[in-house]
Amino acid sequence: MTKEELIQDITAMQSLKETLLNEIHNVIIGQDRVLTDVLIALFANGHILLEGVPGLAKTLLISSLAKALSLSFSRIQFTPDLMPSDITGTEILVNDPITEKKHFEYIKGPIFANIILADEINRTPPKTQAALLQAMQEYAVTSGTVTRPLSKPFLVMATQNPIEQEGTYPLPEAQLDRFMFFINIDYPTLEEELQIAESTTGLENPVITPQLTGQQIISLQQAVRSLPVSDHVLKFAVNLVRKSRPNTDDALNEIKQWVAWGAGPRASQYLILSAKARAALDGRLTPAEEDVKASAINVLQHRILPSFAAQAEGINSKQIINWLLEQK
Template sequence: MNSEEMIQKIQELKQVKEDLLAQIRKTIVGQDEVIDKVLIGLFANGHMLIEGVPGLAKTLLISTIAKALNLTFGRIQFTPDLMPSDITGSDILVTSRDSERREFQYIKGPIFANLILADEINRTPPKTQAALLQAMQEYQVSSGNTTRPLDLPFIVMATQNPIEQEGTYPLPEAQLDRFMLYINIDYPSYEEELTIVQNTTGVPQEEPLPLLSAEKILQYQAAIRTMPVSQHILEYAVKLARSTRPGTPESRPEITKWINWGAGPRASQYLVLAAKARAALNGRLTPAEEDIRSVALPVLTHRVLVSFAAEAEGIKPSDIIKQLLS
């Protein structure tokens, strides 16, 4: 994509964002910050981990966005007995109609969609969680001796419940690192909850209209990748990620004493990509320091492992990131 096409697409994106928000708000009340983060992840082509207590419309939000973007949508409810083949699909033995000959036929799993909702991902064992790893990183699925490409864009939006941890399987660090953003959904305000109850206990609300297509979204993602970034912003992103690692020149001992492991190089990449997407969605042609700071919390929170001493004092990874930004 040349610079003229990139500029045109970025200029379009601000209006596209407004149109998308108008459609999403037909169904979703409030949660503006959450919706902004989800749109950043979508246009930066990054997977997202969404955490919140039951009943906060996590599933509804994702399915509503899929409708507004006009993407194919696959929902996988993770349970303790879910098998990898239930996600990726499997070969089954079928008999052809014309003859009695039997042959194996591949039946695609729900992962063959543009937008995947992995509901309560921490309720299934690591073996099944790992079935998502190859798809999330390589955009393809292996079954037997055959590797099949996934339709693009391919984005996984996983949800998990922060309460009821009995019988759950925390995500391995390697898989956590593949999520670009960690998004926490909190309770709505009094006014928002009043509107939610009013809207959902009366006449069914209007459905969101499909505005985009997979092809259009790929074009916007390519434009965001093409955006120029100043050396200063690149250095700022890398220094911020490195400041979470104990023992580096960029770290602050009074803060990193609470950290066992800091964010890896993927965090630096995602800081820049998410900042590009945020700038583009606001109609700007290059990201600023403000964009890096704005996306730092969702990019870094799940990549910082706090020490036992920090846990004992109730210090969370988000508290550490906020201190680093201040």
């Protein structure tokens, strides 16, 4: 990619962001912060975990995004009895009507799509949750001795209800670490809820018009990765992650007291990628420290495990991250 092509792609992304947001807003009212974060993860090629109480349009948001992007879409409803093969696919014994010989035939599961909605992912046991691990990391699925690649772009967007609700299984740390962003969805404002109540109880059926193809998305993802990052921004992101680890010699006393386990190197990668994508969507050719700070909560909150002492004091991972950001 030449410098001129890079500038052209990044310049186009700012207007593209507004076009996509306006298109999705035909269905989704409000949630500007969440929608922007989802677009950042999309163009940074990172998976997303959305958490919020039932009824906040998490599922509708993801399906609306898929429609706006002209991508194949699969929705997997996670339930306690869901099996891994229900996600990845399975081999079945079939009879050839011509030769009358039996052979195994692989039936692809719903994981073979561009955008995967893993709905209520924490309502299924860890064994089934783990069926997504290889797909999210390697963009492939292995069945028996055969590894089958997944079509790109490939993005897993999972939703979960708050863990304190009944009938949920906490996601293992290894699974959580595969998600670039952990995004909390809040209740709408009064004005937004009034608009929701009015627009969803009438006869109007909003339509979303596709705006991007899969190949265009891949090209823009490559443009985002091509953006240069200054040394001070790179060091800022890496140092922020390293400061979250309590078992290092230079760890701050508060971190040693509040944190049981800090963020790993994947957090540094995602901070830089999300900063690049945020800058690109604003039409800027290089990210700043503010871009790293803006994504710090989404990238780090599910990678920092508060200690029992912190929980006893009512301190959560968000508060720890905000405290780290205030340190000089």
